[in-house]
Amino acid sequence: MPADSEAPAFAPLTTERFTLRPLRPEDAPALHRLVNDWEVAKNLARVPFPYPRALADEWIASTVERIAAGEAYHLAIVRREDERVLIGCIGLRLSPKERSGELGYWIGRRFWGQGIAAEVAGRFVRWALANLDMDRIVANALTDNARSAAVLRRVGFREEGRGEEPSLSRGGPMPVIRFMLRREDLPAEPKPEAPPATAPQAEGRPVLLVAACALVDSDNRVLLARRPEGKPLAGLWEFPGGKVHPGETPEEALIRELKEELGIDVSASCLAPFTFASHAYEAFHLLMPLYLCRRWGGTVMPMEGQAVAWVRPQKLAEYPMPPADKPLVAMLRDFL
Numbered sequence: 001m002p003a004d005s006e007a008p009a010f011a012p013l014t015t016e017r018f019t020l021r022p023l024r025p026e027d028a029p030a031l032h033r034l035v036n037d038w039e040v041a042k043n044l045a046r047v048p049f050p051y052p053r054a055l056a057d058e059w060i061a062s063t064v065e066r067i068a069a070g071e072a073y074h075l076a077i078v079r080r081e082d083e084r085v086l087i088g089c090i091g092l093r094l095s096p097k098e099r100s101g102e103l104g105y106w107i108g109r110r111f112w113g114q115g116i117a118a119e120v121a122g123r124f125v126r127w128a129l130a131n132l133d134m135d136r137i138v139a140n141a142l143t144d145n146a147r148s149a150a151v152l153r154r155v156g157f158r159e160e161g162r163g164e165e166p167s168l169s170r171g172g173p174m175p176v177i178r179f180m181l182r183r184e185d186l187p188a189e190p191k192p193e194a195p196p197a198t199a200p201q202a203e204g205r206p207v208l209l210v211a212a213c214a215l216v217d218s219d220n221r222v223l224l225a226r227r228p229e230g231k232p233l234a235g236l237w238e239f240p241g242g243k244v245h246p247g248e249t250p251e252e253a254l255i256r257e258l259k260e261e262l263g264i265d266v267s268a269s270c271l272a273p274f275t276f277a278s279h280a281y282e283a284f285h286l287l288m289p290l291y292l293c294r295r296w297g298g299t300v301m302p303m304e305g306q307a308v309a310w311v312r313p314q315k316l317a318e319y320p321m322p323p324a325d326k327p328l329v330a331m332l333r334d335f336l
Contacts, residue, residue, distance in 0.1 A: 212241035
């Protein structure tokens with residue numbers, strides 16, 4: 001992640017039925033019992049078979065260290081109603097230079113057939129793309145492991161080709177299907193709220209008016225906000241703002257949005273029109289005026305749990321942004 005921002009702290013993730021949490025020393029006996037099973041181990045590239053009991057303790061200790069270092073996230077899969085019952089593990093090994101991560105998971109054999117892998121993997125990859133500094137996640141499935149390949153496709157991964165990967169349990173290289181998941185492979189952006197009947201149309205699509213603001217502090221830094229998990233294009237950085245509601249002016253929309261999102265008070269006289277973006281998305285055409293603001297009341301606080309960063313103009317281009325925001329960076333950088 002660029003130096004101007006701070007990585008979000010990890011907290012357990014939940015799905016409808018399960019919790020994903022850091023592994024604990026007391027998980028070691030159950031982990032050893034579940035993974036020391038040929039039907040499980042044969043599908044895992046980095047797991048030996050037989051699996052030594054002492055290795056469970058060593059590996060759990062290493063996962064705590066790697067989470068603290070931000071190198072990898074290996075988590076226990078447990079039921080929400082009883083976190084003491086280990087079901088399996090899921091993990092992501094990070095490659096910062098490639099801005100990617102490698103997904104892996106396993107489920108204990110007695111828990112197969114319950115749809116667990118797809119439920120927890122879907123939640124995990126959405127969290128990762130929204131909160132970690134990455135653009136894609138890769139995964140491999142052995143060609144004879146049709147169930148794992150089906151899980152990856154269900155989550156949104158696309159097949160990228162075939163290859164070979166070493167397998168500790170099988171004692172040599174094994175053929176695999178290579179998969180990749182990008183942010184845009186997740187479910188498409190939801191359609192915007194219906195605009196007023198008089199709204200113009202662009203190539204048969206409604207025009208969506210969104211107002212954005214470049215807040216500039218006394219050190220000439222610009223505020224960026226990261227789109228949180230659950231929103232389209234989650235994980236990308238943008239200028240704060242939002243949709244202009246029917247009957248609102250862009251200035252009124254910004255005053256409302258900046259209060260709701262950042263807890264600050266802005267007056268219309270402090271919003272200076274700067275430039276605008278015009279971008280065609282699949283479901284709508286976005287028109288986004290960008291305002292500059294150097295004065296506001298209160299302290300910037302992320303009211304929706306989103307990450308924020310004060311960024312120097314020359315570093316704005318280092319932050320991955322939605323397509324509509326990218327063209328604004330060069331103009332803003334040159335002006336400031």
